[in-house]
Amino acid sequence: MIADLRRCVGCQTCTAACKHANATPPDVQWRRVLDMEVGEYPAVKRVFVPVGCMHCADPPCMHVCPTTATRKRADGIVTIDYDLCIGCSYCAVACPYQARYKTDVATFAYGEAMPSEAVRHDEKRLGVATKCTFCSDRVDAGLEQGLKPGVDHEATPACVNSCIAQALHFGDIEDPQSNVSQLLAENQFFRMHEELGTQPGFYYLWDKNEAGT
């Protein structure tokens, strides 16, 4: 996934779309947008930074998990098996991106579950670690129909689909012709806390490539 920091306006539509798509309880935001002020007055900049599970190539959460509930798929998506997870939260403290949540009791937006919340409430998610799945069910269903993730909306994560500024992009980084590969080729980018060696699968664009300027 790619977040173009030059384009993100901090509208939180991706956050809302994620909550809608994944029925996450209050206080759980698999996709968040940080509102960061950087610098000292008068040279202050405001930056909106989408964060969440970075689906690392070398995910510390997977290595520390004592139950093998956290796994990595061949396509790079890091998943959690809710039937295996014991909710020890070791993955949560191992994650440098604060991407994991554990909810021990069911909570709803207005105390009692509204009909829409009751229908989508999932007991399996209580007492276990949860996080962004890159909408893997949606991606899988799209792939089964022969669709292309990142290009066809039916095979693309909800946050990316909802982004009003086209700041978020999703695709196959191993395909040099893919939308994300092209963006990375044309722009300068970084990954969060790269020094930790987790090799995040989430790239932040911050400027045009020197060659393209």
Add this chain to the structure above:
Amino acid sequence: MSYGPRPWQQTNWDWRAAANFMLGGTGAGLLFSSIFIQNSFPYPVILGLLLVAAGLGAVWLEIGRKLRAIHVFFNPFTSWMTRESLAAVLLFGSGISFLVFDQAALKYFTAVAALAFVYCQGRILRAAKGIPAWRAPQVVMLVMTTALAEGFGLLLFMQSDLLSLGIFAAAVLARAVAWSGYWSALEQPASRSALAAPGRSLMQAGTVAPLVLALGALYLPQAAPLAGLAVLLTGWWFKFVLVTRAALNQGFALPQLPVRGTR
């Protein structure tokens, strides 16, 4: 900077997790120290096993799906938590067997399992990449030496001969050296701030005072338990703070700011 870049305290592991490091560490240290007991006195082994069990019981209270706790054994390939659990199985198996059969070999095996247990505890912290105060490599030696010093400290309540006092002093000094190495490597200001007081205590009330008391115990044996108590309490305080209040994440960082508009 606003919320996001500034580190904040993790809330996933609380006093229950800390109790595992405190009680489990002391218990394992005591089990290891029991090999220096000259007779088949079983109480250190009993107390050590009880402490480790209490620590594991506390951390069991913290997990979200308690009835699935057996799943903790599923990932010995990469998870130090699984390895800690396996070490605990060996520790209890050999410790209880020693109490039943009273074979010296079983006591030595228990001591090795106890060492493995605390080593795993140290590696558990080191593998937590999200917490700078834990992931420092020096934390492993610190956790191990703290456990051993506490174990030998507790042993002084039961036996305070010259050998016990000598090994106790060596363990306390080793803990002080490990703390110095860890403190030098710890860079995160908020973690340093949280650990400053327990660290001072570890060096003063937990190192200097016990060594003086241990020396005094050569002439006045009643001073030995006091030395042990000082090491025990300062070690517990340190580990409690390390697992709770000093456990801040590193927030988010932007190595580059977005370039917008014309340049």
